[in-house]
Amino acid sequence: xxxxxxxxxxxxxxxxxxxxxxxxxxxxxxxxxxxxxxxxxxxxxxxxxxxxxxxxxxxxxxxxxxxxxxxxxxxxxxxxxxx
Numbered sequence: 400x401x402x403x404x405x406x407x408x409x410x411x412x413x414x415x416x417x418x419x420x421x422x423x424x425x426x427x428x429x430x431x432x433x434x435x436x437x438x439x440x441x442x443x444x445x446x447x448x449x450x451x452x453x454x455x456x457x458x459x460x461x462x463x464x465x466x467x468x469x470x471x472x473x474x475x476x477x478x479x480x481x482x
Contacts, residue, residue: 427460427461428456428460428461429453429460429461429462429463432449432452433449436448436449443463443466444466444469444470449466450466450470453466453467453470453472454470454472457472457473457474458474458475458478459478462474
């Protein structure tokens with residue numbers, strides 16, 4: 400009859416000392432809107448819908464500075480979304 404061999408359990412955290420993996424980046428509201436409108440980077444400036452969205456959300460959401468400059472949209476740095 401065979402006697403079962405006792406295995407020693409590995410104890411502790413096997414990831415000890417390893418760097419924490421980066422979390423996947425989530426898309427910004429701007430990127431979601433661009434995806435919804437099915438625009439490419441070349442069409443950003445010519446899109447009326449995207450410009451209207453950027454004007455409405457310029458103080459609340461991320462909008463690339465290149466577009467803000469191209470459209471002449473100014474951002475109010477003292478704006479607070481807290482109501």
